[in-house]
Amino acid sequence: MKARVTVTLKTGILDPQGKAIEGALKALGVAGVASVRQGKVFDIELEGGDPKQAETLLKQAADKLLANTVIENYRVEVLG
Amino acid sequence: MKAAVLVFPGINRERDMARTLEIVSGQKPSMVWHAEHELPAGTDLVVVPGGFSYGDYLRCGAIAARAPVMDAVRSFAAKGGLVLGVCNGFQILCEAGLLPGVLVRNQNLKFICRDVFLRVEKADTPFTRGYNAGQVIRVPVAHGEGNYTADADTIARLEGEGRVLFRYASPDGRVDKDWNHNGAINAIAGIVNDRGNVLGMMPHPENHVESVIGATDGRGLFAGLTDHLGKAA
Secondary structure (H helix, E strand, O other), X not given: OEEEEEEEEOXXXXXXXXXXXXXXXXXXXXXXXXXXXXXXXXXXXXXXXXXXXXXXXXXXXXXXHHOOOOOEEEEXXXXX | OOEEEEEOOOEOOHHHHHHHHHHHHOOOOEEEEOOOOOOOOOOOEEEEOOEOHHHHOOOOOOOHHHOHHHHHHHHHHHOOOEEEEEOHHHHHHHHOOOOOOEEEOOOOOOOEEEEEEEEEOOOOOOOOOOOOOOXXXXXXXXXXXXXXXXXXXXXXXXXXXXXXXXXXXXXXXOOOXXXXXXXXXXXXXXXXXXXXXXXXEOOOHHHOOOHHXXXXXXXXXXXXXXXXXXXXX
């Protein structure tokens, strides 16, 4: 089973990489970009086939390691 | 003093730290590999040195904070044992939940490698007893992610309980944004946990202990610890 965990910075946390990318997009003439925040995506292959169990496992992975909840939020998705 | 210096893959300041501990306390520390489950018997100080554990993958200190040896450090700290984390060590202690908050990218987006001035906020702690409150010391920093941040409640608690031990300051002890190199909240350079036995700091006091280097301002921290532990023993 395939799954995805997306980690994003909480609002208000300084994101210099996002700012730099935003600046670069503007410099490239990509019009209409208001702001950019950079996050992380983890594509995870799971052994079991139970989506409920998968969600619990992914949340555990995110809480234990993938995200630092002081500054980051996360979202888990079971892609099937 | 029976110090234990933790060693993680990618750490590169462990030998500076070991050398300083030996020079100041007269006793060679043990080097403890991250995969160990126990600290050497009789350890009275755990030091988490600086460097780039696991290449700063995922987040600075994130992977090292989950190493087996950190469970031993957690129970050591829970019993009141003294823990010092410097630079990456500070990041690791935050990621391990032994200290609140987190170190994020420097505000100017640059890796900062230079001497800074720190104002010692309190002298009545095992870590700062070698200094006077308000004293300014010169020590180096070398970090890309040393910008301390935490939620407003945590900051209020740290300040209210007097848990900020070091702040970036001018040579005459003034705290303002021109001297706050990495943009840390309230110019915080070093904090302790609620029990006061775990210190994390971004600057490297271990690099300023020998006059041949040109400054010995870091010596007070290690001399204070040696004194404290000598009296406790």
